[in-house]
Amino acid sequence: EVQLVESGGGLVQPGGSLRLSCAASGFTFSSYWMSWVRQAPGKGLEWVANIKQDGSEKYYVDSVKGRFTISRDNAKNSLYLQMNSLRAEDTAVYYCARHRNWFDPWGQGTLVTVSS
Amino acid sequence: EIVMTQSPATLSVSPGERATLSCRASQSVSSNLAWYQQKPGQAPRLLIYGASTRATGIPARFSGSGSGTEFTLTISSLQSEDFAVYYCQQYNNWPLRTFGQGTKVEIK
Numbered sequence: 001e002v003q004l005v006e007s008g009g010g011l012v013q014p015g016g017s018l019r020l021s022c023a024a025s026g027f028t029f030s031s032y033w034m035s036w037v038r039q040a041p042g043k044g045l046e047w048v049a050n051i052k053q054d055g056s057e058k059y060y061v062d063s064v065k066g067r068f069t070i071s072r073d074n075a076k077n078s079l080y081l082q083m084n085s086l087r088a089e090d091t092a093v094y095y096c097a098r099h100r101n102w103f104d105p106w107g108q109g110t111l112v113t114v115s116s
Numbered sequence: 117e118i119v120m121t122q123s124p125a126t127l128s129v130s131p132g133e134r135a136t137l138s139c140r141a142s143q144s145v146s147s148n149l150a151w152y153q154q155k156p157g158q159a160p161r162l163l164i165y166g167a168s169t170r171a172t173g174i175p176a177r178f179s180g181s182g183s184g185t186e187f188t189l190t191i192s193s194l195q196s197e198d199f200a201v202y203y204c205q206q207y208n209n210w211p212l213r214t215f216g217q218g219t220k221v222e223i224k
Contacts, residue, residue, distance in 0.1 A: 021125075028130055035213075039183075044215055044216070045160065045203055045218075047214065050211055095160075099166070101148065102207060103160070103162065103205070103215075105162070106160055106166075108158075109159055
């Protein structure tokens with residue numbers, strides 16, 4: 001069974017940092033682009049970042065460029081999102097997803113709350 | 117940036133009836149469009165990609181159509197488990213991926 005499990009969310013103060021992780025299983029992780037997608041409370045979905053199979057290409061939505069870094073460890077079947085200089089507007093559930101132009105499957109999500 | 121606009125925001129439908137959801141792109145996305153279903157407290161689930169291809173395990177009552185800038189998701193006979201929020205997403209504009217704001221399908 002293809003599965004993605006996120007972890008690392010929590011409460012952080014504005015300006016703080018957090019690192020999210022996503023553990024993948026049930027498929028050849030190193031063969032796929034991977035992504036992070038977020039959803040603010042009561043709002044819609046927003047693509048955040050993509051990373052190529054070997055990590056050589058990374059793309060970000062403008063609102064997180066220079067603050068967030070996507071990375072992966074294919075030996076550990078894991079995806080990461082390092083989030084720095086966090087703002088209140090970054091508060092959201094963060095999902096990791098396998099990216100095949102569309103997103104499938106999705107993890108269950110991890111909640112990040114940025115508040116003082 | 118390609119803006120995706122979904123209508124209506126909320127659709128009230130009785131079980132067994134047909135539901136028709138619309139998604140419009142601000143510029144052509146060819147057939148590079150996907151649809152997702154999201155239930156409360158759950159992650160989104162892929163329903164349709166390539167505008168009309170059902171994902172694995174998706175019932176035949178879900179169908180997608182359209183190309184260019186106008187797309188439709190049709191649920192032929194609504195079941196109780198189909199009441200949810202539905203999102204469209206374009207993937208024509210690499211590397212940016214944009215979603216519509218969602219349509220909530222509620223019980224009438």
